[in-house]
Amino acid sequence: MTAKWLIPTVIYILALAGLGITSKYALRELKWHHLIFWSGVGYVVLVIGLLIFGQTSVQWTAGSGWAALGAAAVITALFMFFVALSTGEASKVVPISAGYPAVTVILAALFLSEGITVAKALGVVLVVGGVVVLTTAE
Incomplete structure (x- = not known):
């Protein structure tokens, strides 16, 4: 039996690989801060969908602080990734970030x-x- 984590992990790998390429294409016409905006739009759409379909709710527990720190880490990572891609080659930025x-x-x-x-x-x-x-x- 395949581990439950394997398929989401493979999708994660493919999505991150695509992120490097699609971001580099976008950066031909846009600045890195525009990519941050569109990433935010994507997160808002995802959260609305999760709320509509009852897959999440707003909870304040001991884990909420850790979740907020994790979110800050993801935002910082994506922000720095876009800045790096705006000045460097995807074939170098992506492997180093990996x-x-x-x-x-x-x-x-x-x-x-x-x-x-x-x-x-x-x-x-x-x-x-x-x-x-x-x-x-x-």
Whole structure:
């Protein structure tokens, strides 16, 4: 049986790959702040749809602060991604930005008490090595 997380993860990967390309096309005619606007419009449409179909509600719990911090992180990440794409090549910006799993492994060990196994450490080395190869190859 396929893990429930696999299909959404594959869609996430494909969507992020498409984001680099579509954003670069958009930046031919628009400024990075216009992309932020359109991203916001997309989020508003998604939230309205979730509310209409009863898939979410506004809740204030202990987790709300963490959710707000996560939202701030996503907004900051997307903002910086668009700024980077507006001045750099997609073939360099996207691979470097894809190095975040290495940082996540380290932060998860520090803040979530998740262990760093040999396999995870090797994965971090491979991610960093892959980023170096992709961004320095001509």
